[in-house]
Amino acid sequence: MPARAVVVVGDLATDVVAVLSGEPAPGSDRPATIRSRGGGAGANVAAHLAALGVPVVLAGCVGDDAAGAALLGELAAAGVRTAVRTVPGAASGTIVSLVEPGGQRSMLADRGANLDLRADDVPAPRPGGHLHLSGYTLLHERPRAAGLAALAGARDAGCTVSLDPASTGPLTAYGVDRWLADTAGVDLLLPNADEARLLSGYPDVRDAARALAGRHRAVAVTLGAEGALWAAGTALVHRPAHPAAVVDTTGAGDAFTAGLLPVWLAGGAPADALDAGLARAATVVGRPGAR
Helix, strand or coil: CCCCCEEEECCCEEEEEEEECCCCCCCCCCCEEEEEEEECHHHHHHHHHHHCCCCEEEEEEEECCHHHHHHHHHHHHCCCEEEEEEECCCCCEEEEEEECCCCCEEEEEECHHHHHCCHHHCCCCCCCCEEEEEHHHHCCHHHHHHHHHHHHHHHHCCCEEEEECCCHHHHHHHCHHHHHHHCCCCCEECCEHHHHHHHHCCCCHHHHHHHHHCCCCEEEEECHHHCEEEEECCEEEEECCCCCCCCCCCCHHHHHHHHHHHHHHCCCCHHHHHHHHHHHHHCCCCCCCCC
């Protein structure tokens, strides 16, 4: 059976990844390995899907600068079809990722032209297709209307919908109740453990997954080194992480999403979908960058 076509709506950005060495040195110098690579949550998912042979279209925005042209060129070379608008006078998005020894990272985000996303930038979904929406699209007033329009259009076309909640900081600032109302009816929710706890109000991640499964057809929670958890109805499935020497966790969740989606869309078993997502995530954590 051919893979179902996926429309991904979300950010494109240049990731500036600084893998730090040694101990923190406030007011002084600290060694680091610094590289620039293509990133952005939406673009990451789309690139991984294309690498897996899934027909995918990415909707988003870049600035009219060299960085935007480079991002589009990289995605085209990766086999991603793009419905990306170039915004005159805007800078393309840039994310600085500071990676500590062991792989944990903090991120400094300048979303740039991504905030200019409009409802008419999103391709009309085809019946039987799938929409994946990056939650960042809903967490700022400027692109929020485009995100809501994408969700409504997919529902009207009878498409399935998946959504990652983005990040706990912006979620808290936006308002959990407001976000839950925006995303009611999403088929597959893809939070990490902290996002699941925040959205459900439960401190135990298993309880959080069960609670969110009461709102959505299925929930897949990433647990970092502990693997991932699937909740649907009363069923709860856990799978361990695949072995990997962790250098940088940037983009691991996006890779997990892209690995899981084709198996889930084809009707695969939850354990198989989790394993596919975890296998894809393991391919990116061993090197700097999201893809």
